[in-house]
Amino acid sequence: MPEQRVFIIRHGERCDFAFGKSGLWMNSFDSRGRYRPLDINLPRTLPKRPDGWQGFAADTPLTEIGYLQSKLTGRALRDNNIEINHVYCSPALRCIQTTIGLLKGMGLEKRLQFVVEPGLYEWMVWARYAKPCWIPPKDLKRLGYPVHENYVPCWTDKELRMNESMVDYYQRSFSSMNKILSDHPEGNILIVAHGASLETCTRQLVGGDIRSTDDFYYLLQNTPYLSCVELNSRDGLWRLAGSPIPSFSHTYNRTFDPLQLITKDLPLLKRERAEREQMRTTQ
Structure with missing residues (x-):
């Protein structure tokens, strides 16, 4: 049986974290929802969403740098001869945009479609006050995104609970991975999700125990944007194999x-x- 490889990548730089409480991000919308970026690193344009422009507050897009990060990472995957056959991502807009950037960097944006799996979304505790309303695949398709419309997810957005425990989050990630792997017993898989996903989507697959809260947060704080980890299997047993590409380091550019x-x-x-x-x- 040929080796199967799975690559899990964190999304790129997000607008809300990059600009924090400066007001530049959501203040780029006027009272009528018209958007004019107040910083060069904010996206030039934004996709229309069914819940209106206010939905971006809970479902942030990538910054311009974040999108560039994703394309450069895709290029690194291509330069290292990484073959991708199947693509999955979290429903978060930042993950969807990262997926597009990765595919473009690899030169695969016209050859591969991606699947949106809500089970890959981040720990619901971080959603704070309300469950995000994501852009549905049918609307993404209308916007020109190469997305599968008829995929039956492992988890629906209605099944994600705001009071989810850390153990529940690990188990949700694990069950999502098991479904994805059962649907694709052959071919290499790219998964684009969140910082904690590199841990929660791999830990139990390689036979590890769910970590303590302290260890979990330590790993999360040391998983920067576009971090990548590889799983591989030859005989049905999954092993972590580090990252197939070099690390991505850059400086933090403060507001002038x-x-x-x-x-x-x-x-x-x-x-x-x-x-x-x-x-x-x-x-």
């Missing part, structure tokens, strides 16, 4: 304030900036 070159009171500007930074880190 041109006022610093204009103001006559630079010490005051420095104090105000320090106070804002202190407030940001303590909230």
Whole structure:
């Protein structure tokens, strides 16, 4: 039996995390929902969604850098001769956009379709106040995304519970992986999901126990955007094989304030900036 390989990748940089409480992200919409990006790293355009522009607050898109990250990672997969036969992703918009970028980087955007599996969504505890409303596959198809419309998911959005425990999250990820693998006993599989997915989608497959909360969060905090891990199997036993591509490192580019070159009171500007930074880190 030929070796089967599974590649699990975290999505790229997300708008809400990149801009935090600066207001630049959601303030790019006016009161009528018209969008004008207030920063070059915000997406130039956004897809229409059935729940309106307000839905982006809970279902953030990628930044421009995030989309570039995904295309560069796709290029790295191509340059390392990684063959992909099946593609799955979380229903989060940032994961869908990352999937598109990866496919374009690999040159596969016209040859492969991807499947949206709600069971690959992140731990529901992080959804905070309300379950996100994702863009349905039929609407993604109308927008030109190469998505399978008639896939029967392992989990539906209605089955995802806001009070999900960490153990439940591991089990949901595990059951989703088992369904995907049973549907595709041959061929290499690409899965695009979340930071914790590299752990929760692999841990039980390789025979490991569910980790402690402290260990879980440690691994999550050390899984940057576009991290990639490989699983492979020759004899029905799955093994972790590290990453098939080099790591992706880049600097953090802070917001530039041109006022610093204009103001006559630079010490005051420095104090105000320090106070804002202190407030940001303590909230």
